[in-house]
Amino acid sequence: MTALLRSRRTHGRAVFLLIGFVGLVVLPAVMSEFRLGLLAKYLCFAIVAVGIDLAWGYGGMLTLGQGLFFGLGGYAMGMFLKLQEAGPDGLPDFMSYNGLEKVPAFWQPFRHAWFALPAVLLIPMGVAAGLGALVFRQRIRGAYFAILTQALAAAFVILLIGQQGYTAGTNGLTNMKTMFGYDLNDPTNQRNVYLAVAVCLAIVYLVARQLVHSRYGRLLIAVRDGEDRVRFLGYNPTVVKVLAFTVSAGMAGLAGALFVPVVGIMSPAALGIVPSLELLIGVAVGGRATLVGAIGGTVLVNYAKTGLSEHFASGWLYFQGALFILVVAFAPKGLAGIRDVIRRRAPAPDMPMTIEPANVLEAVG
Amino acid sequence: MKTKKWVGVVMLLAVVAAACGDSANDSSSGSGQTGGATDGGSTIKVGILHSLSGTMAISEVSVRDAELLAIEEINAKGGVLGKKIEAKVEDGASDWPTFAEKAQKLISVDKVATTFGGWTSASRKAMLPVFEKNKALLWYPVQYEGLETSPYIFYSGATTNQQIIPGMDYLKAQGKTKIFLVGSDYVFPRTANKEIKAYAAANGITIVGEEYTPLGHTEYSTVVNKLKDAKPDAVFNTLNGDSNVAFFKQFKSGGLTAATMPVMSVSVAEEETRGIGAENIAGHLTAWNYYQTTDTPANKTFVAAYKAKFGQNRVTDDPIEAGYVQVYLWAAAVTKAGTTEVEAVKKAADGITFDAPEGKVTIDGATQHIYKTARIGVVQPDGLIKEVSASPTPIKPDPYLKSYPWAAGLS
Numbered sequence: 001m002t003a004l005l006r007s008r009r010t011h012g013r014a015v016f017l018l019i020g021f022v023g024l025v026v027l028p029a030v031m032s033e034f035r036l037g038l039l040a041k042y043l044c045f046a047i048v049a050v051g052i053d054l055a056w057g058y059g060g061m062l063t064l065g066q067g068l069f070f071g072l073g074g075y076a077m078g079m080f081l082k083l084q085e086a087g088p089d090g091l092p093d094f095m096s097y098n099g100l101e102k103v104p105a106f107w108q109p110f111r112h113a114w115f116a117l118p119a120v121l122l123i124p125m126g127v128a129a130g131l132g133a134l135v136f137r138q139r140i141r142g143a144y145f146a147i148l149t150q151a152l153a154a155a156f157v158i159l160l161i162g163q164q165g166y167t168a169g170t171n172g173l174t175n176m177k178t179m180f181g182y183d184l185n186d187p188t189n190q191r192n193v194y195l196a197v198a199v200c201l202a203i204v205y206l207v208a209r210q211l212v213h214s215r216y217g218r219l220l221i222a223v224r225d226g227e228d229r230v231r232f233l234g235y236n237p238t239v240v241k242v243l244a245f246t247v248s249a250g251m252a253g254l255a256g257a258l259f260v261p262v263v264g265i266m267s268p269a270a271l272g273i274v275p276s277l278e279l280l281i282g283v284a285v286g287g288r289a290t291l292v293g294a295i296g297g298t299v300l301v302n303y304a305k306t307g308l309s310e311h312f313a314s315g316w317l318y319f320q321g322a323l324f325i326l327v328v329a330f331a332p333k334g335l336a337g338i339r340d341v342i343r344r345r346a347p348a349p350d351m352p353m354t355i356e357p358a359n360v361l362e363a364v365g
Numbered sequence: 366m367k368t369k370k371w372v373g374v375v376m377l378l379a380v381v382a383a384a385c386g387d388s389a390n391d392s393s394s395g396s397g398q399t400g401g402a403t404d405g406g407s408t409i410k411v412g413i414l415h416s417l418s419g420t421m422a423i424s425e426v427s428v429r430d431a432e433l434l435a436i437e438e439i440n441a442k443g444g445v446l447g448k449k450i451e452a453k454v455e456d457g458a459s460d461w462p463t464f465a466e467k468a469q470k471l472i473s474v475d476k477v478a479t480t481f482g483g484w485t486s487a488s489r490k491a492m493l494p495v496f497e498k499n500k501a502l503l504w505y506p507v508q509y510e511g512l513e514t515s516p517y518i519f520y521s522g523a524t525t526n527q528q529i530i531p532g533m534d535y536l537k538a539q540g541k542t543k544i545f546l547v548g549s550d551y552v553f554p555r556t557a558n559k560e561i562k563a564y565a566a567a568n569g570i571t572i573v574g575e576e577y578t579p580l581g582h583t584e585y586s587t588v589v590n591k592l593k594d595a596k597p598d599a600v601f602n603t604l605n606g607d608s609n610v611a612f613f614k615q616f617k618s619g620g621l622t623a624a625t626m627p628v629m630s631v632s633v634a635e636e637e638t639r640g641i642g643a644e645n646i647a648g649h650l651t652a653w654n655y656y657q658t659t660d661t662p663a664n665k666t667f668v669a670a671y672k673a674k675f676g677q678n679r680v681t682d683d684p685i686e687a688g689y690v691q692v693y694l695w696a697a698a699v700t701k702a703g704t705t706e707v708e709a710v711k712k713a714a715d716g717i718t719f720d721a722p723e724g725k726v727t728i729d730g731a732t733q734h735i736y737k738t739a740r741i742g743v744v745q746p747d748g749l750i751k752e753v754s755a756s757p758t759p760i761k762p763d764p765y766l767k768s769y770p771w772a773a774g775l776s
Contacts, residue, residue, distance in 0.1 A: 034473040038466065097512060097556060158579060162550060170551040170580070171487040172461060175494045185498045265491050269461045310470065313456045314417045 023198050033187045040194040040262045042302040043201050044255045049283050049298040050201075050208050050291055051251030056280070057288030058212050059244040060224030061141070065149030066252045066279050067271035068156045069124035073253025075160075076123055078173035078266040079107055080116035085178060093175065098165035107166075113180075120257035121250045128249030132242035141227070153276050157268045172267020179261050197258050201295070204251050208291050211247065220244055285327050287334025297334060408451040409444070409705055411436070411695075412471035414482030414492075419459025420581070420606065425484045427636060428506055428688035429454065430675050432481050435692035438670070445696045446703070453477055461491035468495040468503070478705035479504065479695055481688065486510060486552050493518065502707050504695060506687035508631065508653075510556035511764040512775075517707075519714065520734045521691035522684060523654050524764040529557050531739035532601070532629050532652030533564050535754055541598035543573045547588060547612070548603035550577040557603050557631070560766065560775060567771030573597050578604070583611035589619035592626065599650075600628040609633055613645040623648030634682035635750060643748035653683040654737040655723035656750045664722035680749075681722075690721040694728060694735075725759060734762030 028036060048066055055061045082092040083103070088111075091103060109115040131152075135145060160167045168174075182189045211217055222230050223237045230237050260266050269275070279298070286297015304323060308316040331338050413432050415425035436450045444450055453475045455467040464483065471477045472495070479502040483489045489505055496503045496517040503515075508523040536544065546561060548554025558575060565572050573595040576588050585608075592600065604612055609630070616628070629650040635657050638646055657668060657680055667689065671681050694717060699705050702713035715730025727736040736759035742750035766772035 032473070034469055037469070041466075097552070099559065161579060164550070164552065164555060169555075170485075171490045174461075174490045177494070263462050263465065264494055265462050265465055267461050267487065267491070269459075269487070306466075309456050309458070309467075313454045316456065317418050 020202060023202075024195060028191050028194060033190055036194050037190060037262060038306060039299075040197045041259065042299045043194075043197045044259045044262060045279060045282065045302055046295040046298045047197075047201050047204050047255035047258070048252045048279050049286070049294040050204050051248035051255075052280060052283050053288055053291055053294035054208050054211065054251075055245050055248040057283065057290070057294065058217065058224065059220050059241060061241060061245055062143075062146040063149045063245070063248065064146050064273070064280065065151070065153035065156075065276055066248070067153040067273070067276035068149070069128060069249040069252035070256035070259070070276075070279075071156060071160070071266070071268075071271035072124040072127065072256065073120045074256030074260050074266040074270070075167070075173070076110065076116055076119045076253075077257035077260040078176065079110040080113065081176040081179060081260065082173055083107065083111045084180075085176065092168075092173075094168040094171065094173075095165060100165050104166055117257075120253050124249040124253030124256075125246045129242055129246045132245040133238070136238045136241045136245075150273055150276070153271065154273055157272045160268045160271075168267075170268060172265055172269065173260075174265050174267070176260065176264055184261055184264065193258075193261050197262060200254060200258060204254070205291060205295065207247075208251075211244075212291070216240070216243075281324060283334075285324070285334055287331075287336025290334075290336040293334050293336030296336075300335070406448075408449045409446070409699075410451045410453055410475055410477045411692075412468075412475065412477040412480035412482065413452050413454045414457055414464065414467050414471060414480055415484065416459040416488075417454075417456040421457075421459040421484055421488075423640075424606075424636065424684070425457075427679070427682075427685050428484065431671065431681075431685045431689040432692050434671060434674055435689045437674075439692070439696050445699050446705070450696070457482070457488060461485075461487045464488040465491045465495050468492045469499070472496075472499045472501045477501075478699075479707075479710070481506070481691055481695075483507070484684070489518070500707055502695075502710065504691040506691055507684045510553045511560075511766065512556065514732050514734075514764055516711075516733075518733065519691065519694070519728070520732075520762075520764075521687045521694065523737055523739075524734055524762050525557060525560055526763045526766060526769070527654060527737045527739050527760045528631055528652050529560060530564065530769070531756060531760070532631060532650075532741065533561060533568075533570075535650070535652070535741045536599050536601075536629060537568055537570065538754075539599075542569065543571050543595075543597045543599075545573050545592055545595055545597035545600045546575040546603070547600055548575075548577050549580050549582075549605045549608060551580060551605075553605070553632075554603035558601075560772065561601060563771050563775055564769075578608060580606060580608070582608050585612045585615040586619070588612070589615050589621065592616075592621060593619065597626065600626060602628050602630040603632060604630075605632045607640075609637055610641050613641045613649075617645050633744075634684070635680040635748065636682050636685070638744055638748040638750070639680065643744065643746055646744045647746045649744050650753075651742045651744065651750055653740055653742065653750075655683045655686040655721075656740060656742050656752060657681045658749055658751060659723055659740070661720075661722060661724055663720050667722040683723075686722050690719060690723070690726060693719050693721070694726070698728070727759065729762050732762050732764055734764060736761055 027039065031039065048070055052063060052066055055063050086092050091100065095103070135148065140148065161169050177184055219230065219235060219240050223240050227237050282298030282301040283294045285301050286295065287293030305320060308319045312319060327334065413429055415429045416422050417426060417429065433452055436452050439445065440449045453471060455471060457464040457467055468480060471480055481504045483492060483505045484507050486509055492503060493515050497515060500517065502517055502519065504519045504521055506521050508528050509520065511525040544565065546558045548558055554577065562572055574591055574597070576591065627650050629652060631652050633651055634653060668681055672679055697717045697719060698710045698714040701717065702709040714728045716727065718725055718727045724738045729736060738759045739756040740752050741754040742752050745751050766775060
């Protein structure tokens with residue numbers, strides 16, 4: 001048994017390195033600038049998906065409002081880039097249309113990289129920690145928690161649209177051309193942005209994997225499956241849940257910040273209820289409670305979205321809907337669960353120890 | 366274990382192969398060589414990028430139809446430069462980052478000579494950097510808030526001095542001195558109202574109220590009550606989309622009428638009056654550059670061709686017509702330039718005229734906007750709009766309102 005485990009572990013490591021090699025060396029060399037940019041965007045969503053998987057798949061916290069944290073990170077980065085571009089005395093373009101005469105005080109700290117870059121992680125995590133502490137202490141969970149997070153994402157969008165002078169409203173922050181003085185339109189820099197996203201995803205994956213494989217991870221799963229029992233055992237489930245929710249918010253914030261240089265836009269359209277649900281769908285399709293399933297599912301769903309909409313411009317939504325129905329109907333545990341069906345053996349959904357990249361690749365294939 | 370490993374490796378190979386396939390089609394980095402692709406082939410590819418799904422689909426699908434109609438007509442007459450035009454349609458999905466993504470796709474994968482597309486200001490603002498970065502052309506067919514001249518966008522809809530200001534001129538000529546502003550909360554209504562307030566201050570008109578509601582808002586009883594209290598002579602309405610349905614119904618059921626308090630709308634055209642219900646909006650005013658009833662020979666042909674192709678129950682309106690016209694304007698510029706190369710087309714476009722359904726239009730090369738005739742209309746009981754006043758000649762576009770002394774300091 002130990003020999004088997006060890007061989008699985010080295011095997012998993014080999015596959016991880018192989019995927020890393022393909023992702024960091026082969027794909028940037030062979031893909032066109034445009035397709036690589038799209039892949040970078042999918043990987044940003046995959047970073048959010050890992051966070052959702054941690055909170056939902058492992059922690060049982062159905063978070064429908066991850067767009068809020070994605071947006072907090074994205075706007076922090078967008079404000080930094082807009083101010084960099086405007087220069088020390090300049091005003092971002094949308095503020096001048098909206099009749100503002102000087103940069104508002106709450107924008108000022110975002111002039112500095114030392115503030116803006118940590119803020120990308122710390123603001124979403126701070127909000128999630130505060131919210132989580134309030135909500136989980138009150139033992140709010142299940143549908144109530146889901147509705148609360150969804151309402152927050154919706155409220156955030158309304159706030160952004162309403163405060164047009166400070167946030168650029170519906171249009172969002174657009175036309176960001178440079179980052180640290182580098183031209184974002186330059187193909188080499190776009191490639192570097194892709195590499196940064198890929199490396200961030202690898203780090204996020206390793207952090208999440210470490211978390212779920214630790215004692216803390218077992219506690220998190222235990223809280224998901226029987227919160228009261230964990231409480232009677234002497235643990236405090238609030239702390240366990242707040243930590244997972246905070247880490248997941250940090251991941252969403254990081255993804256939002258990376259999304260800005262990749263796509264060049266941060267707007268409320270990317271944050272509301274529908275985009276937040278789309279992020280969840282990737283996790284559901286890939287298979288929740290498997291980290292690689294979440295990443296693979298998100299990349300697959302977004303790849304299908306682009307591919308279908310390019311080939312069937314007027315009817316692609318029907319195909320996408322059909323895809324989701326098929327997955328839910330025939331593979332309720334997601335694509336990562338298909339191998340269990342194929343092998344006709346008892347499913348083992350709650351054993352994260354058996355997660356291996358190869359399982360998912362096999363299932364996706 | 367073994368088989369599993371192999372499956373993994375095969376999958377990776379498949380991903381790499383797919384990526385290679387992609388790049389073979391895209392022939393790598395796509396900056397700055399649009400139009401070049403048209404010299405070899407037997408067709409000229411153009412992009413059409415509108416929302417075919419999502420909340421904006423209801424408006425944008427008709428514009429796509431009009432653009433396809435124009436392309437079909439041009440092809441029937443032999444195309445441009447002896448080549449047929451081939452339309453590549455993409456769905457912006459009412460989502461601004463998607464507009465940017467699809468614009469880039471049309472430019473670098475399909476290598477289109479130009480793109481026709483967009484509706485909301487947000488979609489235009491999202492596409493603008495993409496077209497500027499690739500030095501590719503976008504033709505944008507909808508009236509908008511002005512204060513923009515991108516070197517890579519042609520604006521075939523009205524800017525504010527061709528729609529909003531003539532609307533205010535009309536109200537002033539009718540002796541309306543107290544005006545109430547109602548709008549959706551985004552950039553177009555906010556900017557339009559800023560200009561209206563400056564106009565009012567210079568023309569002895571009082572603004573007695575200003576209300577904004579979120580896009581998609583449907584509860585207007587508060588606004589109607591405020592209207593009853595403020596008793597304006599007229600309402601200037603910059604609401605967009607579905608909100609107009611609720612607003613006009615509640616305006617009417619609140620006991621207000623077009624006779625005592627006419628509403629001047631700038632985003633309600635023939636397509637929208639059907640949704641609002643003609644009985645709810647009949648008698649109210651609109652400001653546009655084109656109506657289905659506009660009396661020009663070109664319009665009779667256009668309306669007949671549009672209905673024959675898409676159905677007798679379809680109507681034409683201002684953005685639909687602008688979509689149709691901009692395809693012809695681009696084709697004329699390409700013919701004059703003798704190439705689809707972007708800089709040559711831009712240069713050739715200056716001064717091109719076309720007998721459009723809305724009357725004669727001319728491209729102003731300096732702003733890349735179009736001279737348009739302003740037309741004020743009254744909604745009829747059948748939902749069509751009858752013109753009651755028009756500018757004597759097409760108005761020169763002035764997106765920054767430089768020729769209006771009262772507008773100093775707005776932009």
